[in-house]
Amino acid sequence: MSAPMLFIPGPTWVPEEVARAQARPMIGHRGPEFTALFEGLIPRLQAVFRTRGRVLLVTASGTGLWEAGVRSLVRRKVICLINGAFGERWAHVAQANGKEVVPVQVEWGRGLRPEHALEALAAHPDAEAITVVHNETSTGVMNPVAEIAAAVRDASPDVLILVDAVSSLGGAPLETDAWGLDFVLTSSQKCLALPPGLAFCAVSDRALAKAHEVPHRGYYFDLLTLARYAERGETPATPAISLLYAADVQLARILEEGLEVRWERHRRMAERVQAWAAERFGLFAEAGFRSWTLTCVANTRGIDVGVLNAFLRSRGKVISSGYGPLKGKTFRIAHMGEIQPHHVEELLADIEEWLRREVSG
């Protein structure tokens, strides 16, 4: 059975050339070949993160770096902005690492605003950091991280700003340095269109300085250990070298397309899918906060998404059901990574055909 085209929010479709790169011969991770590979990746990752600062990588999915961020950068107390399942889970990870979490709950589907952060900071002046998910994959909301970060910097200059860009980095504007972000993490398998298994983060100098004051940072995800090894072009433990080969090829492809061109491609696909969804169904995310990388469709017609997906599979495509409590009430169409506008047109044509047959007919 050939694999369907993935319109799910990760893993996303990996180009052949990138997948093939994983078959390159193995090398030792303590030798010059590895250091050359590692050091070749860093400037390209910096370009994608829009930072001149430090970028680190781990052999793990993004969840590992959730843990790294809160465990290495928070001594005691962290404010977690939550407007969906992933914001909630990052807060849970912070708690599981023994941190005191101040959860700021905002209705799912609504966007986070600077006021949400400011109110929490006023009530908790001893908070050391704030977490925010740029793109809530569960609801299709893209949060205004630039505005939130500016407000936090202004009100509480010492508070670190930790950002989950798992389903946005490479598919929507995110400016680590210009927005003054301290820790930005992403996974390999979303907009970067790599296989799962790697996670990348940008870490500011002041964040790293803070890590020195934090005890019990663990080992595998200790940002200080990762940074120390990165300085000599290595990782503390054996990394997924095959995935790094794939990253080597794919990061070059991304920069060849042009990061801003790539963002614009995502924006145009979002605009198309969201205009279609608004006409045929509804949109779950609040206007003004809609994601560039996925669309969360409000299932106003009560269609059976499982049946639709079975039809789409027969056409070599698959979309995603609603997340957790939103299952049945919504479904999600991801337009991220290497998905092109013509793929979106083909998908929408198939869904239209199914609607004509199954719903109207």
Ligand SMILES: Cc1ncc(COP(=O)(O)O)c(C=O)c1O
């Ligand atoms: C916004 C967001 N954050 C974090 C995660 C967890 O990432 P991973 O599955 O790479 O651990 C996901 C996964 O879908 C996500 O969408």
